[in-house]
Amino acid sequence: MEALQEEWLPLSMTVDRALVNSRVRPRHLLSDVLREHAGAASVHIGCGQGICGACTVVIDGVPARACLMLAVQAEGCRIQTVASLAELEGESVGPQGLTRLQTAFRHHHALQCGFCTPGLLVSTAVFLSRNTAPSRDAIVDHLNGHLCRCTGYANIIAAIESLAK
Amino acid sequence: MSVAETPFGQRRRRREDAPLLTGTARYLADLIEPGMAVMRVIRSSHAHARITRIDFAAVAHDPKCLGFLSAAELPLGLGRLPAFDLHEGSAAIHHPVLAGDVARYAGQPIAIVLARDAYAAEDLAELVRVDYEPLAPVMTVHAALRAHAPRLYPELGSNVVHETTQRVGDPEGAFAAAAADAGAVIIEQEFAFPRVTASSIEMRGAIARVEPGTGRYLVHSSTQVPQVLRDQLARITGLPRERLRVVAPAIGGGFGAKESIYPEEILVLLAAMRFGLPVCWTEDRVESFTATVQGREQYVRVRAALDANGIVTALDADCLADIGGAYALLSNTPGAAMATLRGPYRIPNFGSRTRSVVTNKTPLNVYRGAGYPQATLAMERILDAAAAQLKLDRAEIRRRNLLQPEELPVDRGVGYPGCPRIVFDSGNFPACLQSTLEAIDYANFAARRDAAAPGTALGIGLSFVVEMTASGPAEPARVRMCADGRLELLSGITPIGQGSETTLVQILADHLGVSEAAVVFRAGDTDLAPDAPGTFASRGATMGGNAAVAAGNVFVTAARALLAELRNVPLESIVWDAGLLIEHGGHREPMTLQALCAFARSAGIDPLERLDVHAEFPDVGTAHASGCHAAVVSVDIATGSVQVLDYAVTHDCGRIANPLLVDGQIMGGVVQGLGTALFEALRYDAHGLPLTHGFGEYLLPTAATAPRFALRHLETPSPLNPLGMKGAGEAGCTGAAAAIVNAVADALTPFGVAPGCGPFSPDHVLELLSAANSKKPRPC
Numbered sequence: 001m002e003a004l005q006e007e008w009l010p011l012s013m014t015v016d017r018a019l020v021n022s023r024v025r026p027r028h029l030l031s032d033v034l035r036e037h038a039g040a041a042s043v044h045i046g047c048g049q050g051i052c053g054a055c056t057v058v059i060d061g062v063p064a065r066a067c068l069m070l071a072v073q074a075e076g077c078r079i080q081t082v083a084s085l086a087e088l089e090g091e092s093v094g095p096q097g098l099t100r101l102q103t104a105f106r107h108h109h110a111l112q113c114g115f116c117t118p119g120l121l122v123s124t125a126v127f128l129s130r131n132t133a134p135s136r137d138a139i140v141d142h143l144n145g146h147l148c149r150c151t152g153y154a155n156i157i158a159a160i161e162s163l164a165k
Numbered sequence: 166m167s168v169a170e171t172p173f174g175q176r177r178r179r180r181e182d183a184p185l186l187t188g189t190a191r192y193l194a195d196l197i198e199p200g201m202a203v204m205r206v207i208r209s210s211h212a213h214a215r216i217t218r219i220d221f222a223a224v225a226h227d228p229k230c231l232g233f234l235s236a237a238e239l240p241l242g243l244g245r246l247p248a249f250d251l252h253e254g255s256a257a258i259h260h261p262v263l264a265g266d267v268a269r270y271a272g273q274p275i276a277i278v279l280a281r282d283a284y285a286a287e288d289l290a291e292l293v294r295v296d297y298e299p300l301a302p303v304m305t306v307h308a309a310l311r312a313h314a315p316r317l318y319p320e321l322g323s324n325v326v327h328e329t330t331q332r333v334g335d336p337e338g339a340f341a342a343a344a345a346d347a348g349a350v351i352i353e354q355e356f357a358f359p360r361v362t363a364s365s366i367e368m369r370g371a372i373a374r375v376e377p378g379t380g381r382y383l384v385h386s387s388t389q390v391p392q393v394l395r396d397q398l399a400r401i402t403g404l405p406r407e408r409l410r411v412v413a414p415a416i417g418g419g420f421g422a423k424e425s426i427y428p429e430e431i432l433v434l435l436a437a438m439r440f441g442l443p444v445c446w447t448e449d450r451v452e453s454f455t456a457t458v459q460g461r462e463q464y465v466r467v468r469a470a471l472d473a474n475g476i477v478t479a480l481d482a483d484c485l486a487d488i489g490g491a492y493a494l495l496s497n498t499p500g501a502a503m504a505t506l507r508g509p510y511r512i513p514n515f516g517s518r519t520r521s522v523v524t525n526k527t528p529l530n531v532y533r534g535a536g537y538p539q540a541t542l543a544m545e546r547i548l549d550a551a552a553a554q555l556k557l558d559r560a561e562i563r564r565r566n567l568l569q570p571e572e573l574p575v576d577r578g579v580g581y582p583g584c585p586r587i588v589f590d591s592g593n594f595p596a597c598l599q600s601t602l603e604a605i606d607y608a609n610f611a612a613r614r615d616a617a618a619p620g621t622a623l624g625i626g627l628s629f630v631v632e633m634t635a636s637g638p639a640e641p642a643r644v645r646m647c648a649d650g651r652l653e654l655l656s657g658i659t660p661i662g663q664g665s666e667t668t669l670v671q672i673l674a675d676h677l678g679v680s681e682a683a684v685v686f687r688a689g690d691t692d693l694a695p696d697a698p699g700t701f702a703s704r705g706a707t708m709g710g711n712a713a714v715a716a717g718n719v720f721v722t723a724a725r726a727l728l729a730e731l732r733n734v735p736l737e738s739i740v741w742d743a744g745l746l747i748e749h750g751g752h753r754e755p756m757t758l759q760a761l762c763a764f765a766r767s768a769g770i771d772p773l774e775r776l777d778v779h780a781e782f783p784d785v786g787t788a789h790a791s792g793c794h795a796a797v798v799s800v801d802i803a804t805g806s807v808q809v810l811d812y813a814v815t816h817d818c819g820r821i822a823n824p825l826l827v828d829g830q831i832m833g834g835v836v837q838g839l840g841t842a843l844f845e846a847l848r849y850d851a852h853g854l855p856l857t858h859g860f861g862e863y864l865l866p867t868a869a870t871a872p873r874f875a876l877r878h879l880e881t882p883s884p885l886n887p888l889g890m891k892g893a894g895e896a897g898c899t900g901a902a903a904a905i906v907n908a909v910a911d912a913l914t915p916f917g918v919a920p921g922c923g924p925f926s927p928d929h930v931l932e933l934l935s936a937a938n939s940k941k942p943r944p945c
Contacts, residue, residue, distance in 0.1 A: 025284070027284060032283070035194075035195075036199075041188070041191070041195040042187075042188025042189070044192070044194075044366075044367070044417070045194065045368075045447075046366040046367065046368075046417075046450075047450040047860055048449055048450055049450055049859045049860060049861060051859065051860040051861055052366055052860060054366055081188065082187065082188040083188060085187075096183070097183065097187065098183065098186060098187070102186040102187070106178050106179065106182045106183075106186060107178060109178070109179070109825050109826065109829045111182065111185055111186065112418075112662040112664070112829060112833060113185075113365070113366070113367065113415075113416060113417045113661065113662025114181075114182075114184075114186070114190055114415070114417070114662065115192065115365075115366045115367040115417030115418060115662075116366050117185055117186060117188075118186075118188040121186070140868045140869050140871075141869075143868030144867045144868055146867075146868075147366060147860065147865050147867065148366070149364055149365055149366050149418050149833075149837070149865065150662055150829075150833045151829060151832065151833050152832035152833040152834070152835055152836030152837075152866075152871055152897070153836065153867070153868040153870075153871035154832050154871050154872075155829060156868065157868060157871065
């Protein structure tokens with residue numbers, strides 16, 4: 001066991017638009033490796049317990065909590081963080097450097113401290129790509145995978161509702 | 166002449182949003198660099214134990230170990246955390262940086278190890294051997310008060326470490342009169358407020374290193390109070406203040422929990438100094454549940470006397486505050502709760518006794534609202550009970566007791582450290598109540614209740630808060646000219662997510678008549694920001710805003726004086742108009758600041774030196790914000806689940822600089838209060854070990870819990886500051902638990918349930934219903 005822990009394994013994955021080749025230990029969490037080896041500082045660690053959703057990234061098109069995966073599980077995967085939000089939304093970035101979803105969040109004051117925001121944005125982009133006209137209930141159901149301690153959620157719901165049509 | 170939109174009062178979208186939305190903002194953990202030593206804290210695994218041995222033998226020669234420390238290795242004299250506002254006569258039970266002989270709560274720091282990465286640091290921490298001789302834990306205030314209870318500090322002879330009383334009028338006489346009056350009623354209730362944790366999604370963290378170039382120590386911390394931290398680090402380490410720079414990076418929420426000075430902030434610096442390494446530490450969520458200060462826990466017995474008309478003639482309260490194992494920075498929360506118990510109600514006779522009691526739990530400190538949520542809940546529950554007994558409408562009983570606008574300002578005759586004399590400066594409480602009753606459609610609630618779906622019970626609850634905001638000490642600000650022609654506001658207010666930058670720039674730009682784009686904002690860095698108390702107590706916008714205005718005024722005078730000097734004219738002949746300097750009676754063109762700078766340079770004067778000013782907004786007394794809350798809840802009788810359907814607040818924070826952000830504060834605060842009312846409670850086993858270590862056991866509100874909001878504002882200006890502002894940061898949180906608990910109680914009353922404080926989790930509601938089942942429930 002000790003020996004296995006100490007072993008370095010090669011890891012190759014795509015993070016946003018870059019191919020990342022690294023060496024990791026089997027115990028290394030994907031969240032740590034994304035932050036430390038791939039420069040993805042937007043992957044925020046809010047609990048490390050798979051509950052708060054702040055570290056959510058999109059892995060081969062599916063939102064996942066990076067703190068619940070070992071980095072070695074991401075071998076060969078394509079990982080998208082908030083840096084890929086425009087791609088996830090299928091749009092180009094707007095005039096202020098913000099996507100449609102980011103602009104809606106800003107307009108509705110759907111963020112305060114911003115710590116939960118990048119994870120929330122990527123999973124919401126995937127949600128909206130699969131549900132173009134979600135009901136309020138569906139939006140709330142989607143948001144239940146994320147904890148936000150600042151906003152009280154009402155403005156987040158309003159921001160997403162403004163894009164649902 | 167076009168009428169330009171002035172910034173004050175506009176729903177400005179936030180300047181700070183873009184980096185947060187794009188993930189490029191830098192929080193504490195994002196500043197960790199390769200090569201830094203990672204600190205891991207070894208924490209007490211017992212609630213109460215004598216530490217008999219700390220043995221580093223297993224790590225001392227491990228090549229992965231870069232250093233270790235326990236209390237024995239700390240230089241003498243180091244090692245006590247500050248507690249700032251102790252009442253006279255408080256026992257000296259300051260929190261040690263590292264526990265030496267005795268650990269007084271599970272999670273208390275005992276030692277540290279340093280390693281090259283977090284994984285190795287955790288491995289090493291496991292190998293450090295700590296031997297304990299367990300002592301009997303004292304886990305409740307009631308146990309702590311027993312005659313033969315173990316003493317946390319035997320030398321004190323008691324677990325009561327502080328006691329205070331408040332008295333207004335003649336409460337004993339009023340209770341005696343009520344007891345003798347057949348029409349009067351006396352209501353008595355007990356409240357047990359659960360212990361909660363602020364739970365910012367970003368946890369705490371700190372980094373200390375030698376600053377390249379200067380040789381000083383640079384400390385980054387996720388703190389609300391970088392200036393205070395710098396001073397305390399200097400006091401504890403003996404470093405001169407000038408050799409320390411503290412920077413708060415982007416902060417992922419604070420809510421008061423990042424207002425304390427913590428052992429880890431001191432330990433990273435001590436370790437960096439001792440081992441000559443840059444040292445970083447980030448909290449994990451399990452640690453956060455014991456290592457970060459907690460909030461609220463109090464036991465209060467309240468007694469009220471009312472005459473036959475529902476006028477509260479007297480109130481008295483006995484409060485036991487469970488402050489945990491030691492003081493953490495502030496001790497005033499229980500005092501605040503009792504001093505403010507009467508809220509907006511006149512109540513001429515009042516008495517309270519508050520005892521702070523030590524137990525073997527994590528230290529208690531301020532959490533958003535700091536005493537007010539407990540006070541509000543107790544007062545508002547009492548009023549509902551009295552209304553029921555007197556068969557009065559619940560809005561009516563409040564209306565009869567509210568202070569009237571013409572009675573303000575009113576000295577409430579009580580105080581506490583931090584607010585020595587409570588004087589309500591402004592407000593219109595009856596209008597506030599009326600507005601909220603309309604917003605929640607109180608008049609038609611009976612019909613709505615009757616139309617509830619089968620199996621659900623609806624309830625409505627009211628609460629009213631008057632809260633201290635915008636407190637002292639005096640708040641400084643600095644305004645200076647930048648080389649690029651913009652103005653820079655250097656604020657003492659460290660933003661923690663509320664939008665301070667946007668608000669304070671709006672205020673300054675409005676005051677000077679310049680565009681917001683022409684103002685740069687900086688804060689959170691002790692090298693740049695003025696020495697200031699920090700961000701807490703709903704003071705950022707009001708104190709920071711008035712300080713910015715004061716500095717703006719000095720800046721204008723400096724600019725006028727510079728031009729007057731250059732032109733050799735009297736100061737009075739130069740006026741400031743919307744960013745331009747105009748000479749009265751002269752024929753010269755108005756001059757921009759940039760032109761003034763060029764002019765000064767041509768005369769051999771450095772304009773940036775002359776146009777760099779400080780000013781201070783004095784501590785003129787505390788502006789009191791007020792607000793009336795109302796909640797409508799639905800209780801599912803089969804599952805016990807409570808949903809807050811509608812939530813109305815009419816809030817009065819005086820003049821509002823940015824309504825969008827004030828509403829954001831109120832909604833966010835309400836949902837935190839909702840968590841307190843419905844979900845959140847820290848729990849312990851019989852040995853005093855925490856049972857809540859994460860968001861799996863400690864439930865936070867999710868999107869599904871968010872109510873429909875109806876927010877309204879009164880804008881009664883505070884006479885205490887030129888902007889007429891009062892604070893809003895805690896407003897939502899202070900009133901929410903009370904309104905929601907009253908609504909839950911209202912919904913459950915027909916079932917014979919008499920609920921306490923909550924949290925009203927489904928389990929708890931079902932227990933209450935089942936306990937009341939012997940009495941025949943009325944079918945709903």
